[in-house]
Amino acid sequence: MRAFQHRENRVTLRDRARLLALLPTAGGPLATAVVALELLSGVLPALSALSLAWVISRVSEPTDVGLLTAVGPALLGYAGVLVLSQALEALSTPLQYFAKARIDGRRRTDVLRVTAACQTIEVLEEPEVRELVRLAKAEPGNWTERTPGDGCLAQTRMCAEALGLIASCGILATFAWWLIPVVAIPSAIVQALWSRHGVEFMRQWRRGIREGMHADVWSKMLIEPSLGKEVRIFGFARLAADRMRHHVLRMFEPVWAVGARNLREQWVKFWLVGGGLGVCFVVVARAASQESISVSLASALLMAAWGVYQSIAGYDARAIVGALPGEHAWTALRQRLSTTRADDPDSGSASPVPAGEPAALPAVRFEGVGFRYPGTSASVLDALDLEIRPGELLAIVGANGAGKSTLIKLLSGLYRPTSGRITVDGTDVWHAGIARWRQRITVVFQEFARYHLSMAANISLTADTGRQRDRAALAEVVEQAGLSDVVARMPNGLDTPLTRAREGGVELSGGQWQQVILARALYAVRTGAGLLVLDEPTAHLDVRSEAEIFGRLARRKGDFSVVLISHRLSTVRAADRIVLLDGGRISECGSHDELIARGGQYARMFALQAERFSTDSDWRGARDEPRADSSEGAVQ
Known part of the structure; x- marks a missing residue:
């Protein structure tokens, strides 16, 4: 920079x-x-x-x-x-x-x-x-x-x-050739002064941008409804206004000083321009009065002198x-x-799986994988060894910051391991071709994208763009993701835009959007992906909806591989294997029953969460928890 x-x-x-x-x-x-x-x-x-x-x-x-x-x-x-x-x-x-x-x-x-x-x-x-x-x-x-x-x-x-x-x-x-420098030199000086003043004005304004950003933050606190609620409740509106004014003055006072100095120096430009052009005009007028040159030539010389000034001093350097x-x-x-x-040999040559053919289920291994984010010294993963077996439902759990989401980003090729390697069917994923690998995996991230397209387009974005949209597959994944009732209420069904910014569009709630993203991942599975990765895929859903979705996934175990990350340990009980991440490594691994019998950290975490639902009132609260699709603005 x-x-x-x-x-x-x-x-x-x-x-x-x-x-x-x-x-x-x-x-x-x-x-x-x-x-x-x-x-x-x-x-x-x-x-x-x-x-x-x-x-x-x-x-x-x-x-x-x-x-x-x-x-x-x-x-x-x-x-x-x-x-x-x-x-x-x-x-x-x-x-x-x-x-x-x-x-x-x-x-x-x-x-x-x-x-x-x-x-x-x-x-x-x-x-x-x-x-x-x-x-x-x-x-x-x-x-x-x-x-x-x-x-x-x-x-x-x-x-x-x-x-x-x-x-x-x-x-x-x-x-007279000497008239050229007489007019050109003062004009060049004026242009240099003008450019210097303009650039200095720009420089001072840029230096104050950070102050302007601070002022904008305080301003938004006063005028945006989402932020203005607390401003009014806690009564610091005057403080916000004073802070905004403080930053605005710090931004513009240096700029105003430069502008005032530029105005004071305008007389210098006036005398320079007047001096050069004045000498030329006097000399030409005298020669014309003495009939040394014709009036026509005199007029041409005067206009040419002004043209020299315009060509030089009129240049805008900004x-x-x-x-x-x-x-x-x-x-x-x-x-x-x-x-x-990258050294990805197949970055532009990956060929899609033909429609209708079953996806090959990959065997994935993390072999001594370590990772730390750029610019940091702390390792998020440290010599991690993990196997994802073909056709299994693998759950990954752990405390916040244990590295679960980072593991998913490494698995999908969004980051390279700092050490170790990730293999697919025995070959390093980066040597085999990351583009080819990404056609075999689909991921639901915690922070997912909401496209202002139709429901069908939002779901089928994962498929190869050259393929015709598979309506039967769309209907199937909509059912699996629990979206059937939502689609039935839409004015144009699957062709309804998912934004009110488009004609005939609707707005979805957070839970409904999460179901759309899940349907997108399932559609990718139907069109060639063999590994489905779910990173907190039901965080916006109530317990009942979550149980229904995972029940459907559990019944399809073996059709594709699933890697599930969830903080709700009750949702991972049906997993074939559960691994607990702690300190960047796997500290426990086994089925739910095996880990509970072991009485280790997983068992303690599960017992702690179970306490929330140990009474009838707790269960009733979970059962009566408002569905995410009933929020304001959602499709009813």
């Missing part, structure tokens, strides 16, 4: 060339049209000066023909320049909009591609990588940040203005400076992620 941040205000020739190189991504015809318009806009001041001089020369010259006949061609030429200027202004805005959209769209697509190519998610969780992605994806978070399209078009405009500068200087040189952090972030992101694209 710092490697490119410390250079963000210094624009090199390489940076400028890099921005220009983005223009072809807008498309050949569009890029050509943008360049042509910018070049014409750049030389327009010089064309205006020459066409006006032509008109004046024709008016002032004696002629035997009528005035209109003599001046007509010149007037037409000058009118043509005026029409051209209006046409350029009308065409430039929409063409630049489309070019910017294409350039930025290409960058967003590229960022998505390189991040999606990562075989694991651990690198994407690094704060530095997340910031690189934020900067590189062409979605400015504030006004100081600009997109690649902004920077590319600004650099193209600067090159076109350089051509216009050369044309205007050429006109001045026809009278678009280029604001776009460069994103460009540097894009380079750093590609370099960082290129090391994570």
Whole structure:
């Protein structure tokens, strides 16, 4: 990050060339049209000066023909320049909009591609990588940040203005070459001061972003209903308002100081511009009064001098400076992620299991697996040995932080083990091809995704996109997940969108969503997956619904392998084996009856949970516990 941040205000020739190189991504015809318009806009001041001089020369010259006949061609030429200027202004805005959209769209697509190519998610969780992605994806978070399209078009405009500068200087040189530095040097100084002030303003504003984020937190406490309840109950609204004001002032006071200093220095720019242009105007006017030059040439020189000033001092550096952090972030992101694209020989060549064929049940082994999260020294798993046998229902239990969810992430290939290896049918899963392995496994995570798609699409997302949706399989997994009644109440059945943001859509409760995710995993099993992993799959469900779902799964033992993680030990009693994780290792292993008979940690945990249901009132409370699908906003 710092490697490119410390250079963000210094624009090199390489940076400028890099921005220009983005223009072809807008498309050949569009890029050509943008360049042509910018070049014409750049030389327009010089064309205006020459066409006006032509008109004046024709008016002032004696002629035997009528005035209109003599001046007509010149007037037409000058009118043509005026029409051209209006046409350029009308065409430039929409063409630049489309070019910017294409350039930025290409960058967003590229960022998505390189991040999606990562075989694991651990690198994407690094704060530095997340910031690189934020900067590189062409979605400015504030006004100081600009997109690649902004920077590319600004650099193209600067090159076109350089051509216009050369044309205007050429006109001045026809009278006196020394007028060029007289006008250009003050203009360059003014431009440098303007750019410095603008960049300093941006820099100070960026430094206050963290204070602005703090202010936003306090502001949300006051206006968001979900947070405002406690603010009003505990009576710290005034405190929140004062804290918000404190952070806002800390953010903007340095910015206001820079703005005030810039205003005080405006007189310096006035004298610089007035001095350079004033000298040129006086010299040209004197020469014209002494008839050393014609009036037409004098008018051309005066307009050319103004064109020099516009070409130099009118350059806006903020678009280029604001776009460069994103460009540097894009380079750093590609370099960082290129090391994570792994040695997966089948990353893009995994072939799906043909529809209708039974899935091959894998034999999975954790062999001395250790793992610690990046940037930490504590091991979550330590020399873990575990076997997942084909067709069995294996339950994994343990206290919070024991490493259960981490084990699942390693099993599904979202992380690489720090030590040891995971094998499938005797082969290291990373050597065999992680893409191929992921077609044989399906996972229900604690934090699952809720897609704003139809019920059918949410369930069948796990299947190969080239396959036709299996309606019979959908109906079966809906029944297994306990969703039949919910689907029956929906206006369009399985084709109902699961969001009110879409026409005819509905909102589901947390428990209903959890059933949808379970159905998604079961659909994956019906279409080729041989290992079903459930990480707290019924946390939002009541006891009765949970028992019904696990009863259905238990009756299908042997059709596929199941790994179940649950804090409710009553749900794992039907498992073939139960393993207890403690300290990153397996401390106990066996069936429920075996572990209870052993009287160890599992038995104590089970007895402790059983105490909650040891009285009739406790059981009645569990039985009468509101179903998750009866919450506000759920489908009734």
